[in-house]
Amino acid sequence: MRSSLPTTVDLVTRCRPLLGTFVEITTPDGHGEAVNAAFDMIAHIHARMSFHEPASDLAAIRNALPGERIAVDQETVEVLRTALALHEATNGLFDIAVGRKLVRRGFLPRGDIGPLRQFDGTAADITIEDDKHVSLKRRMLVDLGGIAKGYAVDRAVEVIARQGVPFGLVNAGGDLRAFGPIEWNIGLRDADDLVRSSITIRHCAMASSANLGNRRRLRGSQHTPHIGRNGQPVLAEQRTTVMAEWCVIADAMTKVAMVDPDLADTILSEFKGHILRETLSLGTA
Numbered sequence: 001m002r003s004s005l006p007t008t009v010d011l012v013t014r015c016r017p018l019l020g021t022f023v024e025i026t027t028p029d030g031h032g033e034a035v036n037a038a039f040d041m042i043a044h045i046h047a048r049m050s051f052h053e054p055a056s057d058l059a060a061i062r063n064a065l066p067g068e069r070i071a072v073d074q075e076t077v078e079v080l081r082t083a084l085a086l087h088e089a090t091n092g093l094f095d096i097a098v099g100r101k102l103v104r105r106g107f108l109p110r111g112d113i114g115p116l117r118q119f120d121g122t123a124a125d126i127t128i129e130d131d132k133h134v135s136l137k138r139r140m141l142v143d144l145g146g147i148a149k150g151y152a153v154d155r156a157v158e159v160i161a162r163q164g165v166p167f168g169l170v171n172a173g174g175d176l177r178a179f180g181p182i183e184w185n186i187g188l189r190d191a192d193d194l195v196r197s198s199i200t201i202r203h204c205a206m207a208s209s210a211n212l213g214n215r216r217r218l219r220g221s222q223h224t225p226h227i228g229r230n231g232q233p234v235l236a237e238q239r240t241t242v243m244a245e246w247c248v249i250a251d252a253m254t255k256v257a258m259v260d261p262d263l264a265d266t267i268l269s270e271f272k273g274h275i276l277r278e279t280l281s282l283g284t285a
Contacts, residue, residue, distance in 0.1 A: 009028055009182075010028065010029040011026055011027065011028060011029065012026070012027060012028075012029050012031075012032075012035075013025070013026040014026075014032075014035050014039070016039055016042075016043075018039070018042050018043055018046050018152075018172070019042065019045075019046050019148070019149045019152055019172050019173070020050075020149075020173075021149070021172055021173030021174075022173060023039070023042055023152075023156075023170070023171070023172045023173070024169075024170070024171045024172075025038055025039065025156065025160070025168065025169070025170050025171075026168055026169045026170075026171075027160065027165050027167070027168040028165070028166065028167070028168075031160070031163070031165045031168075033163070034159070034160045034163035034164070034165050035160065037159050037160075037163065038155075038156035038157075038159040038160045038170070039156075041152070041155050041156055041159050042152045042155070042156050042172075044073075044075065045075055045148060045151065045152040045155065046152070048072070048073040048075060048076050049075075049076055049079065049144045049148040051099065051108055051109075051141075051142075051143050051144075051145070052109065057070075057072040057073055057076040058142050058143070058144065060072065061134070061136070061140070061142050062099070062113065062119070062139070062140070062141050062142065064135075064136060064139070065136075065139070066135075066136055066137055066138055066139060067135060067136075067137075068135060068136070069129060069133050069135055070133060070134050070135060070136075071132060071133055072132060072133065072134055073132070074131050074132055075151075075155070077128060077130075077131055077132065077134065078151070079144055079147060079148055079151050079248070080096075080126060080128060080134060081128060082147065082151070082248055082249075082252070083096045083123060083144070083147060083252075084123055084124075084126060084128070086252050086256075086267070087122075087123040087124065088124075089267055090256055090260075090263060090267070092122065092123075092124070093228070093229060093256055093259060093260065093263070094123075094252060094255060094256055095122055095123050095227075096123050096142050096143060096144055096145075096147070097119075097121055097122045097123050097125070097126075097140040097141065097142055098141075098143055098227050099119065099140065099141025099142055099143040100116050100119045100120070100140070100141045101227055101231060102141075102143055102225060102227075103116060103141060104116055105216060105218055105223045105233075106216050106218070106223075107214075107216070107223075107225040108141075108143060113141070116141075118139055119139050119140050119141045120138055120139070120140070121136060121137065121138030121139055121140030122138075122140070125137040125138045125140060126140075126142075145225075146175065146207070146209070146251040146252070146254070146255070147248055147251055147252045149172050149173070149175045149251060150172075150175045150205070150207060150246070150247040150248035150249070150250060150251030150252065151247070151248040152172060153170045153171075153172050153175050153176065153177050153205070153247040153248075154177060154205070154246050154247050154248055156170045157170055157177050157179050157247075160179075161179055161180075165180075166180050166181075167179060167180020167181060167182040168180065169184055170247075174189065174207065174208050175205075175207045175247050175250070175251050176205065176206060176207070176247065177204070177205035177206075177246075177247045178201050178202060178203060178204060178205075179203055180203065181202065181203070182202065183200050183201070183202045184200065184201055184202070185198050185199075185200050186198060186199050186200070186201055186206070188208065188239065188241060188276075189208070189239070190210070190238065190239050191210035191211075191212035191213070191236065191237060191238050191239045192212055192213070193213060199276070201243075204243055204244070204245065204272075205243070205244050205245065205246055205247035205249075205250045206241060206242065206243045206244070206247075206250050206276070207241070207242055207244075207247060207250035207251040207253075207254050208239050208240065208241040208242075208254060209226065209236070209239070209240050209251075209254035209255060209258060210236055210238065210239045210240065211224035211225060211226055211234070211235070211236050212236065212237060212238075215235075221233070222235060224236070226255055226258055228258070228259040229259065234255075234258050234259055236258050240254045240257050240258050240275070241254070241275070241276040242254045242257055242264070242268065242273060242274070242275055242276065243273050243274055243275075243276055244268060244271050244272065244273030244274075245271050245272040245273060246271065249268070249271045249273060250273065253267060253268055253273065253275075257275050261275055
């Protein structure tokens, strides 16, 4: 998604490479310290929840044996709590323990990970012991991916707002959240990477997912980083966009909405959210 800025006030946009994308934070001029604090929070979440970082909490989880008490960051526990609640609410459709499939299909790096057959757990095998410890019933490869990105956006907004910034926009590669009374015009990037439409938002979050340009062929079949029921790849020809109160929910529900829009609608009704349904087709210029 692409955002354009309101023109009635002087705004400053700062950008840093984090979370596997470019994160932009836009606020009124004069709030540099608050924005730096928000970037620090995002960088912390990136370090703790990255699949790629050898010192991350996800690395500690994949290296742990069943029953072992694993020390993790409190922020990681918060994301895991949300992920486990969504796993239950979707009857297992939303599952953060998809790392094995994503590694096998080439969407995540193999690195020094051992035989993939040993990582056969699901999110249901995660036990949250307390605010800083988890344990596993079975080994697994956890990929927090987009849900961590959405959570980072939410936490950045909290940090900025707590320091008295009246309004702003945090955009992490299309996972975004606006806060305050200002309206923002957001360009919607379709699955083929073209922007054909836009939407005006105020004081809400939104996220989009698509995989038209991110597919791999394995053993004669097309695969994407989005996995549906029974481990089947989700081949989404169009963008799926979700609006919600929190960005962590918006991002997670894009994955569910790709497979089961009715289920996503039911869950989103609890979070002041909805799927953005459009009649615009990819063939329309």
